[in-house]
Amino acid sequence: xxVRVKFCGLSRPEDISAAIAAEAAYVGFVFFPKSxxxxxxxxxxxxxxxxxxGIAKVALTVDADDTTLDAIVNTVPLDMLQLHGHxxxxxxxxxxxxHGLPIMKAVGVSDATDLEALDTYGKVADxxxxxxxxxxxxxxxxxxxxxFDWRLIAGRRWPVPWMLAGGLTPANVAEAIRLxxxxxxxxxxxxxxAPGVKDAGLIAAFAAAAKGA
Ligand SMILES: O=C(O)c1ccccc1NCC(=O)[C@H](O)[C@H](O)COP(=O)(O)O
Numbered sequence: 001x002x003v004r005v006k007f008c009g010l011s012r013p014e015d016i017s018a019a020i021a022a023e024a025a026y027v028g029f030v031f032f033p034k035s036x037x038x039x040x041x042x043x044x045x046x047x048x049x050x051x052x053x054g055i056a057k058v059a060l061t062v063d064a065d066d067t068t069l070d071a072i073v074n075t076v077p078l079d080m081l082q083l084h085g086h087x088x089x090x091x092x093x094x095x096x097x098x099h100g101l102p103i104m105k106a107v108g109v110s111d112a113t114d115l116e117a118l119d120t121y122g123k124v125a126d127x128x129x130x131x132x133x134x135x136x137x138x139x140x141x142x143x144x145x146x147x148f149d150w151r152l153i154a155g156r157r158w159p160v161p162w163m164l165a166g167g168l169t170p171a172n173v174a175e176a177i178r179l180x181x182x183x184x185x186x187x188x189x190x191x192x193x194a195p196g197v198k199d200a201g202l203i204a205a206f207a208a209a210a211k212g213a
Contacts, residue, residue, distance in 0.1 A: 003177060003210045006163060006186040007203060008060065009037030009143060011196065016050050018200035022207035025184070027051060028058040028082060031072055034139055036196030037188065041075045048077045058082050058104065062141055066098070073099050080104055082129060084142045089124045102126035104163070108133030108141070109148045115156070122158040129186060132166030145189030147172070150179040170205035174213040185210050 007019045008028035019027050029044040030037040039047070048057045056079040059072050063085030072078075081099060083092060084106040096103045105125035107117045110133040118128055132148040134141050147167030164182035169190035177185065191206050193199040 003182070003213060004184045005207050005210050006058065006184065007191060007198070007206075008058075008165075008186055008188040009035070009192075009196065010047065010198060011037055011039050011043065012198070013047065013050060014200065015198040015203075016047055018198065018203040020052065020055065021200075022203050023211075024055050024207070026056045026058050026080070026186075028060050028186070028188075029076070030060045030143070031064065031068070032060065032062045032084070032140070035143065037143065041071060044072075044076045056080055060084055060142075063087060069095065069099065073101070080127075082106060083125075084129075084131075089120055092121065092124045096124075096126070104129050106131050106142060106165070109152060109166075111149075112152060115152065118156075118158055118162075122160050125160060127160055128158055128162040129165050130162055131186075143188045147176075150176050153180050155181070168206070170202060170209045173206060173210045177210065177213040 004025035006026035007024050009030045010027050029039050032038055051057050058080045059078050060082040080102045082104045092103050092105055103125050104127040105121040106129040108131055131142055132146045134144055145167050163184040163186045164180055165186035168187045187206055191198055191202040
């Protein structure tokens with residue numbers, strides 16, 4: 001299956017090289033100060049400028065205010081915004097108009113009651129990121145390396161493209177794709193040798209496993 005892969009939380013030139021070699025469809029830059037993957041505007045700009053055409057550059061933010069988002073969008077050449085906080089459907093629509101960029105809204109899933117939010121955001125976002133819900137009290141709203149029960153979304157479809165995320169690794173991504181029917185997958189922790197440190201071997205292995213699913 002031709003599965004499209006997003007590598008999230010890249011922070012070094014060698015991460016971009018590994019993502020290019022692995023035929024990434026998307027690369028993600030994290031702008032969340034508490035994250036070990038957080039990049040400065042200057043770093044993100046330099047990395048984004050090194051990404052060849054055909055790979056979408058995504059900025060990940062968490063309940064960011066307009067000033068912060070304006071600075072990101074005006075500094076970093078981007079193709080998409082990923083909203084990973086509690087942004088309302090109205091905020092998603094407003095940011096889509098304000099920045100003229102497609103919006104991917106992350107929705108955390110832990111049980112069936114979380115699925116309604118996917119239907120709601122599927123009406124206003126350009127893409128959905130179907131992620132694991134962070135545990136209560138977690139420092140990070142995403143990127144925790146935790147998976148949810150993929151059977152919850154087996155056979156589910158939404159009116160916009162969607163991406164599966166949460167605890168994916170080279171070892172489990174093929175099974176996750178088989179169970180959910182995902183055509184796009186997103187990974188961060190599962191391609192790291194330590195928090196925030198991407199590993200080129202794991203990036204290659206993840207892409208091979210996803211594309212071979
Ligand atoms: O990666 C972070 O540090 C992060 C911080 C704040 C919000 C979201 C964050 N990451 C999201 C992702 O990298 C992924 O989109 C997704 O949550 C999957 O992450 P993982 O389970 O680590 O593969």
